[in-house]
Amino acid sequence: MLLYALRRLIYLVPVAFGVSLLVFALVHLAPGDPISAIVPPDAPKEVVDKLKEYYGFDKPLPVQYGRWLLVTLSGDFGTSIGTGRPVAQEVGSAFGNTIILAIAACLLAFSLAVVLGTAAAYAKSRMVDRLVTSISLVGVSVPHFWLAIVLVIVFSVELGMLPPMGIGPENATGWRLDWPHIQHMILPTIALSVIPLGVMTRTVRSTIKEILSLEFVTALQAKGMNDRQILFHVLKNAAPVCLAVMGLQAGNLIGGSILIETVFAWPGTGFLLNSAIFRRDLPILQGTTLVLAFFFMVLNLTVDVIQTMVDPRIKRG
C-alpha cells in the first residue's frame, strides 16, 4: 500500500516537470514580450530594458526556464506586474476563498447525487427514474454561468432575497462564518454544484444499478438479509468507482470555478486569473495555473490511493 503510494508519488515527478514546462510556455505563447504589454508605448527604452532585466526577460529561454523553476521551487512565485505584491500572497488568499466555495458545492452536489442516484437505481416506478435522469441531464447540459445569471435575476433582482455578488458585506475580501457571509455563498454554491451534481447522479445511478444485478445481491437476499442491510453492501461496492469520479469532479470544480467566480465577483483563484488575463499580468497567470494544476495532481493521487485502500481488489501495476 505504502509502496504503491510512493511509486505514484515518484511517477508524479516527470508529470510535474512537464506541467512546469507548459506553465512556463504560457508566458511565451503571448504575442510580444510580457513587458511591452504593460508599459506605455512611449516609455523610454532604458526603462523597458531595466524592467526586462528585473523580471529576467532578457535572458535566453532555457536560462529563463531554469531560473524560473529554481525560484518557483523555493516557493517564490515572483511579483505581480499589476499590483507589485508577491504572487504567492495573492494566489494564497484567493485559493482559500475558492476552496471554501468548492467544499460547499461538493457537499451539496455529492450528498444530493448519492441520494438521487440511489433512489433512481432502486426505483420501482419509472417516474422516479425518469425524473432523476432528467435532473442529471440538465446538470450536465446547462451552461453554469448562465444559470448563475438566472439565479441572480430571480433571487437578487426580482425577489431581492440574496446578494448578487461579493464574498461578504461591504467589500469584504475574506470569508467568515457568519450569516451575511453565508448568504453571499448560497447562489455561487448552487451554480457551481450543477455540473458535479449531474455527473455524479449519473455515475451513482449506473454503478448501483450494475451492482444490484450482480449475483451476490441475490445471494444476500436468499440469506434473508433485509433491504437496508443489503443497501450497505451495495454502497460499499459502489464506493470505489464513485470516489474516483468525485475526486475528478472536485478537482474540476476548483479549476473550473472561474466563470462562476467572475459572475459573482467572488475573490477566488478564478476571479484572480480572469483579472490577470485582462491586465496581462503574466506572473499571476503562471502562478495561479501552476498552483491549481499541482493541487489537481495531488488530489488525483490522493483519490487513487484512497480508492486502492477502500477496494483491495484493485491491483495497481
Add this chain to the structure above:
Amino acid sequence: MAIQSPSLDMTTAAAPAPVARPATRSYWQQVGRRLRRDPVTLVCGGILLLIVLAALGAPWLGLADPYKTSMLRRLYPIGSPNFPLGTDELGRDMLSRLIYGGRLSLFMGVTPVICALLIGGALGITAGFMGGRVNMLIMRIMDVFYAFPSVLLAISLSGAMGAGAENTLLALTLVFIPPICRVSESVTTQVRGFDFVDAARASGAGTLTIVRVHVLGNVLGPILVYATSLISVAIILAAGLSFLGLGVKPPEPEWGLMLNTLRQAIYVNPLLAALPGVMIFITSICFNLMSDGLRAAMDVKA
C-alpha cells in the same frame, strides 16, 4: 463495446473475408435503423437541424440586420412590434442576433472536437497499436495535459495567447486531444489483443492493412460516441470563453458574448438578458441526448 467480426462491417467490405455475407443487415445499417426508431434522438436531431439551417440560411429569412445599432430603441422587451424578441443593449434585433449567433457558437463548439478527434484519435490508435516506447511517449505527454482541470487549461491557454476566435479554437482543440487520445488508446489496446488480429498477421497482412481493416472498424464506434459526448461540453466551454471576453470579439453575434454584454441589462430587462443562454442550453441538451442515443444504438458501454 460491440466487437464485430470484420466481415460483417460495411466499412471493411474490402476485407479478404472468405465468409459469405449473410442476408442480415450490416452493423452500420442496424445502427441507422435503431437511431431512426428512437424518438428522442429524432426530436433532438430535428431541433439541431432547425438551428443549423436557420443559422446558415439567416440572410434569406428576411431578418433585421444583426449589426445595425440604434440608440433610440435599446432594450425593447420581448414581444415588441417588429422586434419579436426585443432589442439588445445597442438596439440590435435580438431574434436576428440569436439566429445568426448559431453560426459562430456551433462552429466554435463543433470544430475543436472534430480537430481533436482527428489528432487525438490518430495519436491514441498509434499509441495503442504500437505499444511499447511509442505508447509510453505519447501517453506520458497526454498525462501532462491531464494534470490540468480542463476549464483551467482552456482559459489559461487562450488567456495567454490573447482573445480571438482562432486562439479559442486552438485552445479548445488542445483541451480535447488528451481525453480522446486516452479513450482511443484504451480501445485500440483492447482490440489489438483479440485473436483475429493475430490471425490477420499470421496470414501475412501488413501493419497498415491490419489497422485499416481490423482495428479501425472496431475502434471507430466507441471513439466516435465518446467524441460526440464532448460536443456539448465544447459548446458550453466555447461560449464560456466568449462570455469571459476571451473568445469571439464584439460586435459579432455569438451566444456567450451576447450573454456577457447583456449582463448590464439584468436590472432593466432580465428576461431578455437570459435569452442567449437558453439557446446554449437547448443546443447542449440536444447534443447530449443525441450522444446518448448514438451510444445506445451502437451498443457502446460508457
